[in-house]
Amino acid sequence: MKRSKISVLLKSKPSAETVLIKGWVRTRRDSKGFSFIEINDGSCRENMQVIAGQELENYADILRLSTGSAAAVTGRLVASQGQGQAWEVQATGVEIISIAPDAYPLQKKRHSDEFLRGIAHLRPRTNKYGAAFRIRSELSYAIHRFFKERGFTYIHTPIITASDCEGAGEMFRVTTLNPDNIPKAGRSVDYSLDFFGRQANLTVSGQLEAELFALALGDVYTFGPTFRAENSNTRRHAAEFWMVEPEMAFCDLAGDMALGEEMVKYLVAYVMDECCSDLDLFARFVDKNLMATLENIASSDFVRLPYREAVDILSSATEKFDYEVGFGKDLQSEHEHYLTERHFKKPVIVYDYPATIKPFYMRVNSDGETVAAMDVLVPSIGEIIGGSQREERIDVLEARMDEAGLLRENYWWYLDSRRFGSVPHSGFGLGFERLIMLITGISNIRDVIPFPRTPGSIEF
């Protein structure tokens, strides 16, 4: 018989038909003459309650099924006589696939996130992490669907790159040179002997490559891993994370902001519609205000706030800040929190930042001192999207590169895109893990990545 997923069985109609389920024992409760076994197969948060009677020939063995053990159960799917679940399986056969010894670290009680991080190979077997990673999967699908519905083309930009993308952060080196015997050309490393014949790194952004494809295919996006070797030790940073980067030809900053807002709302609404059961777990046990927060995001208009006005608001706030506010200074975490959580109480898009604090590729505004940049700030998480209209005028772009100390010859291909058929275009980067944090209420990025990489931590 073909095995049925519990998620499918729970949605089916009563038929008393014989089914086969396979999964892991979450808990077992014995009664006189029979035993209740809760089986979870990972297809959904809910367990299937199995009734195993003493008439089963291996009943003595069934009583040894401990939490974490694996079993295959054949039986009739019937309406449950008890409270708490609609369905149950009256077992006609229980095959014990494997018994988990007492040393199994997961118990049928709440564990701390810190403890579970230490057993990242087992934590997806818990309700909370199973739900988190199912939502992560659903969100990935929703991202592709969002762009598909809008005619975007999915681009795979390179993971290994030679461009040091305007110093978006420290980069991981990619090399096949022997660290114990590095070839030198004079005092510096002779990269001509390295695999690619020059210095290579893991990508910190697919943006520059995505721009080239936007200027060919119109609307494109990337969705893949990104690497930052920054020594960041916070609940919002990881060395390896996933980023979504749409890039649109013939699009200005207003269109960029509109897409960012539309996308965040779409994804929030998607999970609210499609992941009710998993989301409910987070709303009940992780963040009591989660549903109100999500409804607020899905239904309210995001504030559009020029950087200058943000500075004015912060300057006249009665709140005391540790960091000074002023034109030319970047907004600090405390400022973002104030704007989204206390002043506006909803997502805020700050735009038109001073050119001095933004990278070379952002389009210089007519005032000459600001650039067409925008950050989408959300309560609790802070910056979830950073984007801009790109500088399409080659003379301005080259001047900005010179100011930033970047060598034009290293970006000849990027500059070519402005030389041949350049058009206004815009894009942004959305931190995928931060989005999951926003939607689930999970407060640490290490808990929304299956096997997180952070400074000093790469066990799994």
Next chain:
RNA sequence: UCCCCAGUAGCUCAGUCGGUAGAGCAGAUGGCUGUUAACCAUCGGGUCCGUGGUUCGAGUCCGCGCUGGGGAGCCA
């Protein structure tokens, strides 16, 4: 990288003024019951993170280190 906090049973934690180790859950055994974080009883269970020091005596106080967490910076 900086600042702060924590580390005690398999897990979550308590441990008073410095006086020699506790609870709940988990486990084992028995009982009861269409149960549902099942329940009741009994039992077993400790390198108090490591190291050095103060003291008659350190889980407790002090130094150093390790690990984890929170905040900041950087950013998504």
